[in-house]
Amino acid sequence: MSIMIAVAGKGGVGKTTCSSLLLRALLASRIRPLLAVDADPNANLHLLLGFTAPRGLGSIREELLDSSVGAASKGEHLEALVQQRVLEGDDVDLIAMGRGEGPGCYCFVNDLLRRSLSRLAGGYAAVVVDNEAGMEHLSRRNLRKIDHLVLVADPSPRGVSAARAIRDLSVELSLKVEKTWLLLNRPYAAGDAAEAPSLPIPLLAAIPHDPSLAKWESAARSFLDLPEESPAAREMARAASILLAGNPR
Numbered sequence: 623m624s625i626m627i628a629v630a631g632k633g634g635v636g637k638t639t640c641s642s643l644l645l646r647a648l649l650a651s652r653i654r655p656l657l658a659v660d661a662d663p664n665a666n667l668h669l670l671l672g673f674t675a676p677r678g679l680g681s682i683r684e685e686l687l688d689s690s691v692g693a694a695s696k697g698e699h700l701e702a703l704v705q706q707r708v709l710e711g712d713d714v715d716l717i718a719m720g721r722g723e724g725p726g727c728y729c730f731v732n733d734l735l736r737r738s739l740s741r742l743a744g745g746y747a748a749v750v751v752d753n754e755a756g757m758e759h760l761s762r763r764n765l766r767k768i769d770h771l772v773l774v775a776d777p778s779p780r781g782v783s784a785a786r787a788i789r790d791l792s793v794e795l796s797l798k799v800e801k802t803w804l805l806l807n808r809p810y811a812a813g814d815a816a817e818a819p820s821l822p823i824p825l826l827a828a829i830p831h832d833p834s835l836a837k838w839e840s841a842a843r844s845f846l847d848l849p850e851e852s853p854a855a856r857e858m859a860r861a862a863s864i865l866l867a868g869n870p871r
Contacts (some may be wrong), residue, residue: 623699624749625653626767627865629805631774632784633755636807638662639835640774642670642845643854646864648748649713649846659748660718662754668709668716672844677707678720701741708742715848717742770791771802771824771864786822802866805829805861827861829854 629641645658660667668676682703709716741809743749773788775781782804789802803826832854838845848855 624657624743624746625769626743626751627748627770627772628751628768629752629772629774630753631755632781635774635776635781636829637755637774638667639845640772640805640807640829640858641750643665643829643848644772644862645714645851646838646846646848646855646856648750648816648866650850650859651862651866653747653866654713655746656714656865657742657749658714659749659751660716661751663719664754665718665720667752668718669842670839670845671692671711671716672842672846673709673711673716676709676718676720678718680708680720680808682691682707683724704742707807715746755770757811768797768799769801770868771799772805773823774805774807776808777806777828782821789823790797803865812815826864827857829857 629637631637636803639680641658645656648656649653658667658671663678663680665676668674682700685703690756704717707717736741769788773785773790775785785804792799792802802823804823805826806828808829808831832852832855834848834852835845835854838848850856850859
């Protein structure tokens with residue numbers, strides 16, 4: 623059974639960067655194949671994974687409406703359209719939610735994403751979902767089963783408070799979340815991690831400031847190929863080992 627990992631948090635905390643680092647760490651732990659899901663309408667996860675720009679699921683609505691396929695064949699046609707949007711890599715595949723086009727699109731896209739993830743996940747060892755900013759994606763129940771909800775936050779009071787709000791929402795919605803974690807990104811100082819006992823959510827890791835990430839991205843190199851000496855990659859490898867300990871394969 624696939625391990626479902628959802629990465630969430632407020633805007634600007636580095637969810638996409640952390641999702642990319644997590645995918646790299648899972649590969650280093652010999653967990654493969656992996657499915658990366660860009661659930662942000664403003665898709666950019668592909669830029670850190672070395673993929674071309676994906677065709678989002680949002681465009682499927684118009685193709686279905688314009689299609690002459692009969693109602694009895696809609697399901698098969700829909701399945702084919704979804705599969706066409708999966709970008710395949712050596713060990714990591716990518717699918718993006720994309721933007722809905724026209725009024726009422728998001729209800730269709732969200733329902734499509736739910737069903738598509740459910741079908742696709744079975745073929746992968748793990749699925750990492752890079753959520754859009756805030757809490758809307760979770761409130762729409764796009765993910766019905768989450769093994770690990772990883773809430774990315776900066777170590778400021780506002781950052782931790784936003785992570786707590788998302789955690790509380792997942793409880794209020796009775797989402798099927800096995801474990802919720804706090805991932806501090808770019809701690810101000812080494813002492814920040816030492817404050818973990820006072821945090822409202824179990825601390826998964828504290829990703830340090832790593833200048834090499836900006837250089838790697840500027841060179842358009844995939845974060846999946848980051849060297850082991852990268853401080854951020856090392857800390858995320860430790861985080862991945864914690865996640866995998868709860869889901870032995």
